[in-house]
Amino acid sequence: MSRPEPVSRRARPAKPPLSRGAILDAAVAVVQKEGAAKLTMRRLASELDTGPASLYVYVKNTTELNALLIDRHLGELDLTWGESEPWRDRLERVLDDYARLLASQPGLAAAALVTWPDGAHYLDLLELLMRLLRSAGVTGERAARGVDLLLQYATASAAEWAARAGGEQELSDLAEILDAADPHRHPELHAAGAALFTAGSPEERTRWATRAIVDGILASAPGGA
Amino acid sequence: MSRPEPVSRRARPAKPPLSRGAILDAAVAVVQKEGAAKLTMRRLASELDTGPASLYVYVKNTTELNALLIDRHLGELDLTWGESEPWRDRLERVLDDYARLLASQPGLAAAALVTWPDGAHYLDLLELLMRLLRSAGVTGERAARGVDLLLQYATASAAEWAARAGGEQELSDLAEILDAADPHRHPELHAAGAALFTAGSPEERTRWATRAIVDGILASAPGGA
DNA sequence: ACCTGAACACCGTTCAAGT
DNA sequence: ACCTGAACACCGTTCAAGT
Numbered sequence: 155m156s157r158p159e160p161v162s163r164r165a166r167p168a169k170p171p172l173s174r175g176a177i178l179d180a181a182v183a184v185v186q187k188e189g190a191a192k193l194t195m196r197r198l199a200s201e202l203d204t205g206p207a208s209l210y211v212y213v214k215n216t217t218e219l220n221a222l223l224i225d226r227h228l229g230e231l232d233l234t235w236g237e238s239e240p241w242r243d244r245l246e247r248v249l250d251d252y253a254r255l256l257a258s259q260p261g262l263a264a265a266a267l268v269t270w271p272d273g274a275h276y277l278d279l280l281e282l283l284m285r286l287l288r289s290a291g292v293t294g295e296r297a298a299r300g301v302d303l304l305l306q307y308a309t310a311s312a313a314e315w316a317a318r319a320g321g322e323q324e325l326s327d328l329a330e331i332l333d334a335a336d337p338h339r340h341p342e343l344h345a346a347g348a349a350l351f352t353a354g355s356p357e358e359r360t361r362w363a364t365r366a367i368v369d370g371i372l373a374s375a376p377g378g379a
Numbered sequence: 380m381s382r383p384e385p386v387s388r389r390a391r392p393a394k395p396p397l398s399r400g401a402i403l404d405a406a407v408a409v410v411q412k413e414g415a416a417k418l419t420m421r422r423l424a425s426e427l428d429t430g431p432a433s434l435y436v437y438v439k440n441t442t443e444l445n446a447l448l449i450d451r452h453l454g455e456l457d458l459t460w461g462e463s464e465p466w467r468d469r470l471e472r473v474l475d476d477y478a479r480l481l482a483s484q485p486g487l488a489a490a491a492l493v494t495w496p497d498g499a500h501y502l503d504l505l506e507l508l509m510r511l512l513r514s515a516g517v518t519g520e521r522a523a524r525g526v527d528l529l530l531q532y533a534t535a536s537a538a539e540w541a542a543r544a545g546g547e548q549e550l551s552d553l554a555e556i557l558d559a560a561d562p563h564r565h566p567e568l569h570a571a572g573a574a575l576f577t578a579g580s581p582e583e584r585t586r587w588a589t590r591a592i593v594d595g596i597l598a599s600a601p602g603g604a
Numbered sequence: 605a606c607c608t609g610a611a612c613a614c615c616g617t618t619c620a621a622g623t
Numbered sequence: 624a625c626c627t628g629a630a631c632a633c634c635g636t637t638c639a640a641g642t
Contacts, residue, residue: 172626194614194615194616195615195616195617196614196615196616204626204627205626205627205628205629206615206616206617206627207617207618207619207626207627207628207629208626208627210616210617210618211625211626211627215616215617216616216617264489264492264493267489267492267535267538267539267542268489268538268539268542269542270553270556272553272556274564277556277557277560277564277565277568278564278565280565280567280568281560281564281565281566281567281568284567284568284571285567288567294571294575295575295578295579297571297575298571298575298576298578299584299587299588299591300591301576302576302584302588303532303588303591303592306532306535306536306539307528307531307532307535309535310492310531310532310534310535311531313492313493314492314493314531317492317493317494328495328497331495331497331502332502335502335506339499339502339503339506340502340503340505340506341506342505342506342509342510342513343502343505343506343509346509346519346522346523350519350520350522350523351523351526351527353520353523354520359524359527362524362599363524363527363528365595365599366524366525366528366592366595366596366598366599367528367591367592367595368595369594369595369598369599370590370591370592370593370594370595370596370598371591371595372598373591373594373595373598374587374590374591374594397607419633419634419635420634420635420636421633421634421635429607429608430607430608430609430610431608431634431635431636432607432608432609432610432636432637432638433607433608435635435636435637436606436607436608440635440636441635441636
Protein backbone atom coordinates (compact mmCIF):
# COMPACT_ATOMS: atom_id res chain seq x y z
CA MET A 155 0.00 0.00 0.00
CA SER A 156 3.03 2.27 0.09
CA ARG A 157 2.97 3.05 -3.63
CA PRO A 158 0.24 5.49 -4.52
CA GLU A 159 -0.19 4.82 -8.27
CA PRO A 160 0.36 1.17 -8.97
CA VAL A 161 -2.58 1.08 -11.37
CA SER A 162 -1.36 3.88 -13.61
CA ARG A 163 2.19 2.51 -13.62
CA ARG A 164 1.21 -0.97 -14.66
CA ALA A 165 -2.12 -0.06 -16.16
CA ARG A 166 -1.95 -2.40 -19.14
CA PRO A 167 -3.32 -5.79 -18.13
CA ALA A 168 -1.91 -8.80 -19.91
CA LYS A 169 -5.08 -9.24 -21.94
CA PRO A 170 -7.31 -6.23 -22.45
CA PRO A 171 -10.77 -7.22 -23.62
CA LEU A 172 -11.21 -7.52 -27.36
CA SER A 173 -13.16 -4.91 -29.26
CA ARG A 174 -13.06 -3.30 -32.65
CA GLY A 175 -11.08 -0.45 -31.20
CA ALA A 176 -8.54 -2.66 -29.46
CA ILE A 177 -8.07 -4.69 -32.62
CA LEU A 178 -7.47 -1.56 -34.67
CA ASP A 179 -4.97 -0.26 -32.12
CA ALA A 180 -3.11 -3.52 -32.32
CA ALA A 181 -3.20 -3.36 -36.11
CA VAL A 182 -1.62 0.09 -36.06
CA ALA A 183 1.05 -1.21 -33.70
CA VAL A 184 1.85 -4.18 -35.91
CA VAL A 185 2.11 -2.02 -39.01
CA GLN A 186 4.35 0.44 -37.22
CA LYS A 187 6.62 -2.29 -35.97
CA GLU A 188 6.79 -4.57 -38.99
CA GLY A 189 5.14 -2.94 -41.98
CA ALA A 190 1.72 -3.49 -43.50
CA ALA A 191 2.82 -6.59 -45.36
CA LYS A 192 3.08 -8.30 -41.99
CA LEU A 193 -0.40 -7.29 -40.96
CA THR A 194 -2.22 -10.58 -41.13
CA MET A 195 -5.04 -11.99 -39.11
CA ARG A 196 -2.69 -14.41 -37.48
CA ARG A 197 -0.01 -11.86 -36.66
CA LEU A 198 -2.67 -9.51 -35.34
CA ALA A 199 -4.14 -12.23 -33.17
CA SER A 200 -0.78 -13.05 -31.69
CA GLU A 201 -0.28 -9.35 -30.93
CA LEU A 202 -3.51 -9.57 -28.94
CA ASP A 203 -2.56 -12.83 -27.26
CA THR A 204 -5.37 -14.80 -28.77
CA GLY A 205 -6.16 -17.07 -31.69
CA PRO A 206 -7.07 -15.77 -35.14
CA ALA A 207 -10.62 -17.05 -34.82
CA SER A 208 -11.38 -14.50 -32.13
CA LEU A 209 -10.89 -11.60 -34.52
CA TYR A 210 -13.73 -12.74 -36.70
CA VAL A 211 -16.18 -11.81 -33.98
CA TYR A 212 -15.32 -8.15 -34.60
CA VAL A 213 -13.99 -7.96 -38.15
CA LYS A 214 -15.63 -9.64 -41.13
CA ASN A 215 -12.44 -10.40 -43.04
CA THR A 216 -9.08 -9.04 -44.15
CA THR A 217 -10.65 -6.64 -46.59
CA GLU A 218 -12.73 -5.04 -43.87
CA LEU A 219 -9.71 -4.82 -41.61
CA ASN A 220 -7.81 -2.88 -44.24
CA ALA A 221 -10.76 -0.59 -44.90
CA LEU A 222 -11.02 0.18 -41.19
CA LEU A 223 -7.32 0.87 -40.99
CA ILE A 224 -7.38 3.25 -43.93
CA ASP A 225 -10.26 5.16 -42.47
CA ARG A 226 -8.45 5.40 -39.17
CA HIS A 227 -5.37 6.91 -40.79
CA LEU A 228 -7.57 9.20 -42.83
CA GLY A 229 -8.69 10.60 -39.50
CA GLU A 230 -5.17 11.86 -38.94
CA LEU A 231 -5.25 13.92 -42.12
CA ASP A 232 -6.34 17.51 -42.34
CA LEU A 233 -9.49 17.38 -44.45
CA THR A 234 -10.68 20.92 -43.94
CA TRP A 235 -10.57 23.85 -46.32
CA GLY A 236 -10.69 27.46 -45.26
CA GLU A 237 -11.12 28.76 -48.81
CA SER A 238 -8.21 31.12 -48.27
CA GLU A 239 -6.03 28.58 -50.08
CA PRO A 240 -6.70 28.40 -53.82
CA TRP A 241 -8.82 25.35 -54.62
CA ARG A 242 -6.27 23.91 -56.95
CA ASP A 243 -3.46 24.03 -54.42
CA ARG A 244 -5.69 22.52 -51.79
CA LEU A 245 -6.77 19.76 -54.14
CA GLU A 246 -3.21 18.87 -55.07
CA ARG A 247 -2.24 18.88 -51.43
CA VAL A 248 -4.98 16.60 -50.23
CA LEU A 249 -4.40 14.12 -53.03
CA ASP A 250 -0.72 14.11 -52.25
CA ASP A 251 -1.46 13.55 -48.56
CA TYR A 252 -3.80 10.70 -49.41
CA ALA A 253 -1.34 9.04 -51.76
CA ARG A 254 1.46 9.33 -49.22
CA LEU A 255 -0.73 7.86 -46.55
CA LEU A 256 -1.55 4.84 -48.68
CA ALA A 257 2.00 4.45 -49.93
CA SER A 258 3.45 4.59 -46.44
CA GLN A 259 2.26 1.04 -45.87
CA PRO A 260 2.55 -1.35 -48.79
CA GLY A 261 -0.65 -3.28 -48.29
CA LEU A 262 -2.91 -0.30 -47.80
CA ALA A 263 -2.85 1.04 -51.34
CA ALA A 264 -3.65 -2.32 -52.84
CA ALA A 265 -6.51 -2.66 -50.39
CA ALA A 266 -7.87 0.79 -51.15
CA LEU A 267 -7.91 0.01 -54.84
CA VAL A 268 -10.16 -2.92 -54.31
CA THR A 269 -12.31 -1.88 -51.40
CA TRP A 270 -14.15 1.28 -50.40
CA PRO A 271 -12.65 2.52 -47.16
CA ASP A 272 -16.18 3.15 -45.97
CA GLY A 273 -15.97 5.25 -42.87
CA ALA A 274 -16.72 8.72 -41.64
CA HIS A 275 -13.28 10.01 -42.53
CA TYR A 276 -13.47 8.72 -46.06
CA LEU A 277 -16.72 10.61 -46.44
CA ASP A 278 -14.88 13.70 -45.20
CA LEU A 279 -12.41 13.20 -48.01
CA LEU A 280 -15.15 12.84 -50.61
CA GLU A 281 -16.91 15.88 -49.22
CA LEU A 282 -13.76 17.98 -49.41
CA LEU A 283 -13.09 16.98 -53.00
CA MET A 284 -16.67 17.72 -53.99
CA ARG A 285 -16.40 21.17 -52.41
CA LEU A 286 -13.13 21.89 -54.18
CA LEU A 287 -14.52 20.87 -57.54
CA ARG A 288 -17.66 22.90 -56.96
CA SER A 289 -15.58 25.98 -56.40
CA ALA A 290 -13.92 25.20 -59.72
CA GLY A 291 -17.34 25.21 -61.32
CA VAL A 292 -17.76 21.45 -61.54
CA THR A 293 -20.90 19.99 -60.01
CA GLY A 294 -23.27 17.05 -60.23
CA GLU A 295 -22.39 13.92 -62.09
CA ARG A 296 -19.29 15.44 -63.57
CA ALA A 297 -17.99 16.25 -60.10
CA ALA A 298 -18.76 12.77 -58.82
CA ARG A 299 -16.87 11.21 -61.69
CA GLY A 300 -14.05 13.64 -61.25
CA VAL A 301 -13.70 12.73 -57.59
CA ASP A 302 -13.72 9.07 -58.52
CA LEU A 303 -11.02 9.61 -61.12
CA LEU A 304 -8.81 11.70 -58.87
CA LEU A 305 -8.98 9.20 -56.05
CA GLN A 306 -8.33 6.33 -58.39
CA TYR A 307 -5.23 8.06 -59.64
CA ALA A 308 -3.95 8.77 -56.14
CA THR A 309 -4.58 5.20 -55.08
CA ALA A 310 -2.98 3.63 -58.11
CA SER A 311 0.06 5.88 -57.77
CA ALA A 312 0.44 4.90 -54.17
CA ALA A 313 0.22 1.23 -55.07
CA GLU A 314 2.95 1.77 -57.64
CA TRP A 315 5.23 3.61 -55.25
CA ALA A 316 4.72 1.03 -52.59
CA ALA A 317 5.57 -1.75 -55.00
CA ARG A 318 8.62 0.12 -56.17
CA ALA A 319 9.77 0.70 -52.61
CA GLY A 320 9.15 -2.96 -51.92
CA GLY A 321 11.85 -3.44 -54.49
CA GLU A 322 10.11 -5.93 -56.76
CA GLN A 323 11.26 -4.32 -59.95
CA GLU A 324 13.87 -1.65 -60.43
CA LEU A 325 13.34 1.35 -62.61
CA SER A 326 16.60 0.44 -64.23
CA ASP A 327 15.10 -2.84 -65.48
CA LEU A 328 12.48 -0.85 -67.29
CA ALA A 329 15.11 1.49 -68.68
CA GLU A 330 17.04 -1.47 -70.01
CA ILE A 331 14.00 -2.85 -71.79
CA LEU A 332 13.15 0.46 -73.39
CA ASP A 333 16.70 1.12 -74.43
CA ALA A 334 16.71 -2.19 -76.22
CA ALA A 335 13.68 -1.21 -78.31
CA ASP A 336 14.11 -2.23 -81.93
CA PRO A 337 14.21 0.94 -84.08
CA HIS A 338 12.11 -0.77 -86.77
CA ARG A 339 9.40 -2.34 -84.71
CA HIS A 340 9.29 0.40 -82.08
CA PRO A 341 10.53 3.61 -83.70
CA GLU A 342 8.70 5.91 -81.26
CA LEU A 343 10.12 4.16 -78.24
CA HIS A 344 13.54 4.01 -79.77
CA ALA A 345 13.46 7.72 -80.52
CA ALA A 346 12.07 8.58 -77.13
CA GLY A 347 14.49 6.48 -75.17
CA ALA A 348 14.08 5.25 -71.65
CA ALA A 349 14.94 8.60 -70.13
CA LEU A 350 11.61 10.03 -71.15
CA PHE A 351 9.65 7.51 -69.18
CA THR A 352 11.70 7.89 -66.07
CA ALA A 353 12.29 11.64 -66.15
CA GLY A 354 11.41 13.75 -63.15
CA SER A 355 10.91 12.93 -59.52
CA PRO A 356 7.83 10.98 -58.46
CA GLU A 357 6.50 14.10 -56.76
CA GLU A 358 6.91 16.16 -59.85
CA ARG A 359 5.33 13.49 -62.04
CA THR A 360 2.41 13.27 -59.68
CA ARG A 361 1.90 16.99 -59.78
CA TRP A 362 1.85 16.88 -63.55
CA ALA A 363 -0.64 14.03 -63.63
CA THR A 364 -2.94 15.61 -61.08
CA ARG A 365 -2.97 18.83 -63.07
CA ALA A 366 -3.67 16.98 -66.28
CA ILE A 367 -6.60 15.13 -64.73
CA VAL A 368 -8.05 18.30 -63.26
CA ASP A 369 -7.66 20.02 -66.61
CA GLY A 370 -9.43 17.08 -68.18
CA ILE A 371 -12.32 17.28 -65.74
CA LEU A 372 -12.64 21.00 -66.38
CA ALA A 373 -12.53 20.47 -70.15
CA SER A 374 -14.99 17.59 -70.25
CA ALA A 375 -18.47 18.28 -71.46
CA PRO A 376 -20.66 19.50 -68.59
CA GLY A 377 -23.66 17.58 -69.81
CA GLY A 378 -22.01 14.23 -69.19
CA ALA A 379 -21.83 11.48 -71.83
CA MET B 380 1.18 -51.99 -86.70
CA SER B 381 -2.32 -51.81 -88.11
CA ARG B 382 -2.94 -48.26 -86.94
CA PRO B 383 -1.11 -45.80 -89.11
CA GLU B 384 -0.89 -42.72 -86.82
CA PRO B 385 -0.47 -43.84 -83.27
CA VAL B 386 1.96 -41.05 -82.55
CA SER B 387 -0.26 -38.25 -83.71
CA ARG B 388 -3.28 -39.73 -81.94
CA ARG B 389 -1.63 -39.98 -78.60
CA ALA B 390 1.00 -37.43 -79.25
CA ARG B 391 0.95 -35.86 -75.79
CA PRO B 392 3.26 -37.83 -73.56
CA ALA B 393 2.40 -37.91 -69.87
CA LYS B 394 5.12 -35.41 -69.07
CA PRO B 395 6.26 -33.04 -71.79
CA PRO B 396 9.60 -31.45 -70.98
CA LEU B 397 9.44 -28.26 -68.98
CA SER B 398 10.24 -24.96 -70.61
CA ARG B 399 9.15 -21.40 -70.32
CA GLY B 400 6.70 -21.96 -73.13
CA ALA B 401 5.22 -25.12 -71.66
CA ILE B 402 4.80 -23.42 -68.30
CA LEU B 403 3.02 -20.50 -69.87
CA ASP B 404 0.73 -22.82 -71.82
CA ALA B 405 -0.15 -24.59 -68.61
CA ALA B 406 -0.75 -21.25 -66.90
CA VAL B 407 -3.20 -20.25 -69.62
CA ALA B 408 -4.96 -23.58 -69.21
CA VAL B 409 -5.26 -23.20 -65.45
CA VAL B 410 -6.63 -19.69 -65.73
CA GLN B 411 -9.14 -20.80 -68.34
CA LYS B 412 -10.29 -23.69 -66.22
CA GLU B 413 -10.33 -22.13 -62.78
CA GLY B 414 -9.74 -18.41 -62.99
CA ALA B 415 -6.60 -16.38 -62.36
CA ALA B 416 -7.08 -16.43 -58.59
CA LYS B 417 -6.27 -20.13 -58.75
CA LEU B 418 -3.10 -19.59 -60.71
CA THR B 419 -0.49 -20.36 -58.09
CA MET B 420 2.91 -21.89 -58.38
CA ARG B 421 1.66 -25.01 -56.68
CA ARG B 422 -1.45 -25.36 -58.82
CA LEU B 423 0.61 -24.71 -61.92
CA ALA B 424 3.15 -27.33 -60.91
CA SER B 425 0.43 -29.91 -60.37
CA GLU B 426 -0.93 -29.08 -63.83
CA LEU B 427 2.51 -29.96 -65.14
CA ASP B 428 2.80 -33.08 -63.03
CA THR B 429 5.75 -31.86 -61.07
CA GLY B 430 6.64 -30.14 -57.84
CA PRO B 431 6.58 -26.35 -57.42
CA ALA B 432 10.35 -26.18 -57.07
CA SER B 433 10.77 -27.16 -60.71
CA LEU B 434 9.10 -24.01 -61.93
CA TYR B 435 11.75 -21.84 -60.37
CA VAL B 436 14.25 -23.07 -62.89
CA TYR B 437 12.31 -21.19 -65.58
CA VAL B 438 10.40 -18.45 -63.78
CA LYS B 439 11.92 -16.16 -61.18
CA ASN B 440 8.80 -15.74 -59.07
CA THR B 441 5.05 -15.17 -59.11
CA THR B 442 5.45 -11.58 -60.24
CA GLU B 443 7.40 -12.63 -63.29
CA LEU B 444 4.88 -15.33 -64.06
CA ASN B 445 2.10 -12.76 -64.12
CA ALA B 446 4.12 -10.38 -66.25
CA LEU B 447 4.78 -13.14 -68.78
CA LEU B 448 1.13 -14.06 -68.84
CA ILE B 449 0.02 -10.51 -69.44
CA ASP B 450 2.45 -10.11 -72.29
CA ARG B 451 1.23 -13.34 -73.78
CA HIS B 452 -2.38 -12.18 -73.77
CA LEU B 453 -1.29 -8.82 -75.11
CA GLY B 454 -0.08 -10.74 -78.12
CA GLU B 455 -3.68 -11.68 -78.88
CA LEU B 456 -4.71 -8.04 -79.10
CA ASP B 457 -4.73 -5.98 -82.26
CA LEU B 458 -2.09 -3.34 -81.65
CA THR B 459 -1.87 -1.91 -85.13
CA TRP B 460 -3.22 1.35 -86.45
CA GLY B 461 -3.95 2.04 -90.07
CA GLU B 462 -4.54 5.77 -89.52
CA SER B 463 -7.87 5.48 -91.30
CA GLU B 464 -9.49 5.32 -87.90
CA PRO B 465 -9.44 8.64 -86.01
CA TRP B 466 -6.69 8.60 -83.36
CA ARG B 467 -9.09 9.27 -80.56
CA ASP B 468 -11.35 6.34 -81.42
CA ARG B 469 -8.37 4.07 -81.79
CA LEU B 470 -6.97 5.19 -78.48
CA GLU B 471 -10.23 4.59 -76.65
CA ARG B 472 -10.52 1.21 -78.28
CA VAL B 473 -7.09 -0.03 -77.38
CA LEU B 474 -7.41 1.12 -73.78
CA ASP B 475 -10.76 -0.59 -73.54
CA ASP B 476 -9.26 -3.77 -74.98
CA TYR B 477 -6.40 -3.62 -72.53
CA ALA B 478 -8.64 -3.03 -69.52
CA ARG B 479 -10.94 -5.88 -70.56
CA LEU B 480 -8.00 -8.18 -70.97
CA LEU B 481 -6.74 -7.42 -67.48
CA ALA B 482 -10.19 -7.53 -65.94
CA SER B 483 -11.00 -10.86 -67.52
CA GLN B 484 -8.77 -12.53 -64.98
CA PRO B 485 -8.86 -11.16 -61.45
CA GLY B 486 -5.21 -11.51 -60.58
CA LEU B 487 -3.85 -9.99 -63.76
CA ALA B 488 -4.89 -6.40 -63.17
CA ALA B 489 -3.43 -6.36 -59.69
CA ALA B 490 -0.22 -7.80 -61.08
CA ALA B 491 -0.04 -5.25 -63.89
CA LEU B 492 -0.40 -2.43 -61.41
CA VAL B 493 2.65 -3.53 -59.55
CA THR B 494 4.86 -4.97 -62.24
CA TRP B 495 5.86 -3.92 -65.71
CA PRO B 496 4.65 -6.56 -68.14
CA ASP B 497 7.99 -6.34 -69.84
CA GLY B 498 7.73 -8.10 -73.11
CA ALA B 499 7.67 -7.43 -76.82
CA HIS B 500 3.90 -7.10 -76.92
CA TYR B 501 3.86 -4.59 -74.11
CA LEU B 502 6.31 -2.52 -76.11
CA ASP B 503 3.92 -2.77 -79.04
CA LEU B 504 1.24 -1.28 -76.82
CA LEU B 505 3.50 1.56 -75.70
CA GLU B 506 4.53 2.19 -79.29
CA LEU B 507 0.91 2.37 -80.45
CA LEU B 508 -0.03 4.82 -77.72
CA MET B 509 2.98 7.00 -78.49
CA ARG B 510 2.01 7.05 -82.17
CA LEU B 511 -1.58 7.97 -81.35
CA LEU B 512 -0.55 10.80 -79.06
CA ARG B 513 1.93 12.08 -81.63
CA SER B 514 -0.81 12.32 -84.20
CA ALA B 515 -2.72 14.37 -81.62
CA GLY B 516 0.22 16.71 -81.42
CA VAL B 517 1.66 15.39 -78.18
CA THR B 518 5.30 14.34 -78.19
CA GLY B 519 8.32 13.96 -75.98
CA GLU B 520 8.09 13.94 -72.24
CA ARG B 521 4.45 14.96 -72.29
CA ALA B 522 3.59 11.97 -74.46
CA ALA B 523 5.54 9.60 -72.24
CA ARG B 524 3.71 10.82 -69.17
CA GLY B 525 0.42 10.70 -70.99
CA VAL B 526 0.99 7.08 -71.95
CA ASP B 527 1.89 6.29 -68.36
CA LEU B 528 -1.24 7.97 -67.09
CA LEU B 529 -3.56 6.34 -69.61
CA LEU B 530 -2.20 2.88 -68.86
CA GLN B 531 -2.39 3.46 -65.16
CA TYR B 532 -6.03 4.40 -65.50
CA ALA B 533 -6.84 1.36 -67.61
CA THR B 534 -5.06 -0.93 -65.19
CA ALA B 535 -6.63 0.54 -62.08
CA SER B 536 -10.08 0.36 -63.66
CA ALA B 537 -9.56 -3.25 -64.51
CA ALA B 538 -8.45 -4.00 -60.96
CA GLU B 539 -11.61 -2.38 -59.70
CA TRP B 540 -13.88 -4.25 -62.07
CA ALA B 541 -12.24 -7.51 -61.24
CA ALA B 542 -12.66 -6.89 -57.53
CA ARG B 543 -16.28 -5.95 -58.05
CA ALA B 544 -16.91 -9.06 -60.09
CA GLY B 545 -15.16 -11.07 -57.41
CA GLY B 546 -18.03 -9.84 -55.29
CA GLU B 547 -16.05 -8.48 -52.36
CA GLN B 548 -18.14 -5.39 -52.00
CA GLU B 549 -21.43 -4.54 -53.59
CA LEU B 550 -22.14 -1.23 -55.18
CA SER B 551 -25.27 -1.20 -53.04
CA ASP B 552 -23.12 -1.10 -49.89
CA LEU B 553 -21.53 2.04 -51.16
CA ALA B 554 -24.91 3.49 -52.01
CA GLU B 555 -26.09 2.81 -48.48
CA ILE B 556 -23.13 4.59 -46.95
CA LEU B 557 -23.55 7.62 -49.15
CA ASP B 558 -27.28 7.80 -48.61
CA ALA B 559 -26.66 7.87 -44.89
CA ALA B 560 -24.42 10.96 -45.23
CA ASP B 561 -25.15 13.49 -42.52
CA PRO B 562 -26.50 16.67 -44.15
CA HIS B 563 -24.52 18.84 -41.73
CA ARG B 564 -21.15 17.17 -41.86
CA HIS B 565 -21.39 16.14 -45.52
CA PRO B 566 -23.73 18.54 -47.25
CA GLU B 567 -22.25 17.99 -50.71
CA LEU B 568 -22.57 14.24 -50.47
CA HIS B 569 -26.02 14.52 -49.00
CA ALA B 570 -27.13 16.77 -51.80
CA ALA B 571 -25.48 14.65 -54.45
CA GLY B 572 -26.84 11.36 -53.22
CA ALA B 573 -25.51 7.94 -53.96
CA ALA B 574 -27.03 7.88 -57.41
CA LEU B 575 -24.43 10.32 -58.69
CA PHE B 576 -21.55 8.07 -57.84
CA THR B 577 -23.05 4.98 -59.32
CA ALA B 578 -24.69 6.51 -62.39
CA GLY B 579 -23.91 5.13 -65.80
CA SER B 580 -22.61 1.81 -66.97
CA PRO B 581 -18.98 0.92 -66.36
CA GLU B 582 -18.34 1.21 -70.08
CA GLU B 583 -19.83 4.65 -70.26
CA ARG B 584 -17.94 5.81 -67.16
CA THR B 585 -14.71 4.51 -68.64
CA ARG B 586 -15.33 6.35 -71.86
CA TRP B 587 -15.87 9.55 -69.92
CA ALA B 588 -12.73 9.09 -67.88
CA THR B 589 -10.58 8.25 -70.89
CA ARG B 590 -11.80 11.35 -72.66
CA ALA B 591 -11.16 13.50 -69.62
CA ILE B 592 -7.62 12.20 -69.31
CA VAL B 593 -6.90 12.74 -72.98
CA ASP B 594 -8.32 16.25 -72.74
CA GLY B 595 -6.09 16.82 -69.78
CA ILE B 596 -3.01 15.63 -71.63
CA LEU B 597 -3.86 17.90 -74.55
CA ALA B 598 -4.46 20.84 -72.24
CA SER B 599 -1.34 20.37 -70.13
CA ALA B 600 1.53 22.69 -70.72
CA PRO B 601 3.75 21.40 -73.56
CA GLY B 602 6.90 22.50 -71.79
CA GLY B 603 6.43 20.05 -68.98
CA ALA B 604 6.46 21.05 -65.27
C1' DA C 605 24.39 -30.35 -64.62
C1' DC C 606 19.88 -30.55 -64.02
C1' DC C 607 15.90 -31.39 -61.45
C1' DT C 608 12.86 -32.00 -57.38
C1' DG C 609 11.02 -34.09 -52.63
C1' DA C 610 10.44 -32.39 -48.68
C1' DA C 611 10.60 -28.89 -45.60
C1' DC C 612 10.24 -24.07 -43.86
C1' DA C 613 7.55 -20.53 -42.69
C1' DC C 614 3.74 -18.86 -43.38
C1' DC C 615 -1.59 -17.65 -44.96
C1' DG C 616 -7.46 -16.83 -44.31
C1' DT C 617 -11.35 -18.80 -42.54
C1' DT C 618 -14.50 -22.08 -40.26
C1' DC C 619 -16.61 -24.77 -36.75
C1' DA C 620 -17.10 -27.92 -33.10
C1' DA C 621 -16.33 -27.79 -28.60
C1' DG C 622 -15.54 -25.54 -24.42
C1' DT C 623 -16.51 -21.87 -20.58
C1' DA D 624 -23.95 -16.28 -25.14
C1' DC D 625 -19.53 -15.61 -26.05
C1' DC D 626 -15.14 -17.09 -27.29
C1' DT D 627 -11.41 -20.02 -29.26
C1' DG D 628 -8.29 -24.47 -30.10
C1' DA D 629 -7.59 -26.96 -33.60
C1' DA D 630 -8.22 -28.13 -38.07
C1' DC D 631 -8.93 -27.40 -43.12
C1' DA D 632 -7.20 -26.09 -47.16
C1' DC D 633 -4.18 -23.73 -48.90
C1' DC D 634 0.26 -20.32 -50.02
C1' DG D 635 5.68 -18.87 -52.09
C1' DT D 636 10.22 -20.11 -51.90
C1' DT D 637 14.50 -22.64 -50.73
C1' DC D 638 17.82 -26.18 -50.51
C1' DA D 639 19.78 -30.52 -49.69
C1' DA D 640 19.75 -34.54 -51.88
C1' DG D 641 19.13 -37.35 -55.70
C1' DT D 642 19.74 -38.77 -60.85
